[in-house]
Amino acid sequence: MQPTSSMKEEFLKKWQMGLQIYRPLIDNTSVSERRKAIKLSADVAMASLRKGTTCWSRALIQKTATEDNFLVRQMLSGIKAETLINKKLPKVMCHRKIVRRSKKILRRRQSRSAIEEVAAKARKLVKKKTQGLRNVVPGGEFMSNDVLLIQETLDYIVSLQTQVNVMRSIVDAAEAGSERTAYYLGKLKFAIEDG
Amino acid sequence: MSSRRSRQASSSSRISDDQITDLISKLRQSIPEIRQNRRSSTVSASKVLQETCNYIRNLHKEADDLSDRLSQLLETIDPNSPQAAIIRSLINE
Numbered sequence: 001m002q003p004t005s006s007m008k009e010e011f012l013k014k015w016q017m018g019l020q021i022y023r024p025l026i027d028n029t030s031v032s033e034r035r036k037a038i039k040l041s042a043d044v045a046m047a048s049l050r051k052g053t054t055c056w057s058r059a060l061i062q063k064t065a066t067e068d069n070f071l072v073r074q075m076l077s078g079i080k081a082e083t084l085i086n087k088k089l090p091k092v093m094c095h096r097k098i099v100r101r102s103k104k105i106l107r108r109r110q111s112r113s114a115i116e117e118v119a120a121k122a123r124k125l126v127k128k129k130t131q132g133l134r135n136v137v138p139g140g141e142f143m144s145n146d147v148l149l150i151q152e153t154l155d156y157i158v159s160l161q162t163q164v165n166v167m168r169s170i171v172d173a174a175e176a177g178s179e180r181t182a183y184y185l186g187k188l189k190f191a192i193e194d195g
Numbered sequence: 196m197s198s199r200r201s202r203q204a205s206s207s208s209r210i211s212d213d214q215i216t217d218l219i220s221k222l223r224q225s226i227p228e229i230r231q232n233r234r235s236s237t238v239s240a241s242k243v244l245q246e247t248c249n250y251i252r253n254l255h256k257e258a259d260d261l262s263d264r265l266s267q268l269l270e271t272i273d274p275n276s277p278q279a280a281i282i283r284s285l286i287n288e
Contacts, residue, residue: 001225035266042258122240126215129244136251150218153247157225160254167261174268 001154003162007049011162012170014045014075021074040068044075046163055148056156059139219243226250 018041022034029037044064050057065072130149134140137156143149219240223229226246229238238246 031266034269035262038265039259039262042262125241126244129241129248132248133244133251136248136255147214147218150215150222153251154218154221154225157247157251157254160251160258164254164257164261167258167265171261171264171268175264 001158003158003165007158007162008166010049011045012166014048015042015166018042018045018071018075021071036067037071040064040071041075042163042167044072046159048076049159049162050155054152054155055139055143056137056152057159059142063138216240222247 019038022037022041043060047057047060047064052058052061061072061076126146130146133149133153134143137143137149137153139152140149143152222243223238226243228250229243229246232238
């Protein structure tokens, strides 16, 4: 799945809203504070695209709220900000009983064919690599179920691509020399509408 | 009784293996480096997961870099230039 034009448009709108909240401060703060404001608004905008339906978006909102509670509340004012910020993420997300039961049954199997050994080794390797994923996906540490983890990863990737595409278009347009500004403005419009 | 249970167990773990295989092939399609490779279907699950981590880290880095550039722009921009107009429209919209 690729970022759609409606996703990009919605991200841009939400990001603009976040930047507007910072507008009074933008003229009077340091570059690093401005940078933080830009990044945080972009992250909340990206997470709010999912309206609290995915683990990673909830985890990202909570994490951003610890850095700037005011911004998050303002940006999410339409979408149950309180519940999203205060909702406790459980230690383990789901299917714990099933995982536990199948692990017990696997251990009980005394004899293993060569094929099963290979499959078990492959599963172990996959387990190790999924640990890396848990470190980069927000809220990954709460996803003990591998299926859930990969589903969340897929959605997170599309959202990240949306965020980066729109930000890149804006920054390229803004950095361009005046004779190329019109070109980039057109490209930006095209990029957002065409998807 | 135990044979029925182990049959059920193997079918439940088989379903989950199929799900994971399916999800990993979806991941394969999402990572540009792998998708563009002509022999992408032979890339192992382990490599796909590794590349996914790398790809996500790169996206994070790019987003940070873009935030940097934008904040620098706000610092140095000439208020009368077309660039300023773009940024103003971004903020004022």
